[in-house]
Amino acid sequence: MVRLWRCEICGDPYIGETPPYNCPFCGAHRQHIKEAKDANVNFDVSLSAHDRADAEHALKVEVSNSAFYFCAAEKTDDAEGRLLFKALGKIEAEHAAIWRKILKLDAVPKGSEQCHISNRENLGESHAREARAIDFYRRAAGESENLRIRQIFEALVEIETDHLHLSEQRLK
Ligand SMILES: [Fe+2]
Ligand SMILES: [Fe+2]
Numbered sequence: 001m002v003r004l005w006r007c008e009i010c011g012d013p014y015i016g017e018t019p020p021y022n023c024p025f026c027g028a029h030r031q032h033i034k035e036a037k038d039a040n041v042n043f044d045v046s047l048s049a050h051d052r053a054d055a056e057h058a059l060k061v062e063v064s065n066s067a068f069y070f071c072a073a074e075k076t077d078d079a080e081g082r083l084l085f086k087a088l089g090k091i092e093a094e095h096a097a098i099w100r101k102i103l104k105l106d107a108v109p110k111g112s113e114q115c116h117i118s119n120r121e122n123l124g125e126s127h128a129r130e131a132r133a134i135d136f137y138r139r140a141a142g143e144s145e146n147l148r149i150r151q152i153f154e155a156l157v158e159i160e161t162d163h164l165h166l167s168e169q170r171l172k
Pocket of ligand 1: 062065091092095156160
């Protein structure tokens with residue numbers, strides 16, 4: 001029997017017989033996916049100045065990475081690579097939407113980034129971007145005193161680490 005599930009990180013709903021192993025929208029791990037009626041999702045957070053600055057930076061990172069991936073999804077010279085970068089672009093756009101909700105903005109700012117023709121170069125840039133995002137999110141998670149903000153930063157560390165592994169497998 002199908003049920004309605006909800007991701008506690010991005011808040012998006014999912015219909016299926018079993019909960020997905022990763023949120024299909026933001027990539028959050030299984031422990032963040034609950035039956036919708038039991039899910040605890042809150043974007044109405046009162047932000048300290050420090051949390052706000054980190055959330056604003058996180059939004060910029062995700063908008064930039066999403067734009068890079070959508071560029072690579074069009075240009076990279078490898079069929080599987082185009083699919084990978086499209087999937088990553090959608091996930092990073094979802095991450096940008098999380099920060100848009102936390103910051104109570106009407107819209108996500110539009111990003112524009114260059115990318116490469118060479119799939120290897122795009123994988124290398126993906127690796128560098130994800131590594132930078134992870135370092136930042138780890139630092140931000142450690143510094144926030146807000147449980148919800150910390151929960152999001154910690155979930156993003158796990159998700160971006162998955163993305164790091166995708167480029168590492170392909171760059172071997
Ligand atoms: Fe992301
Ligand atoms: Fe990522």
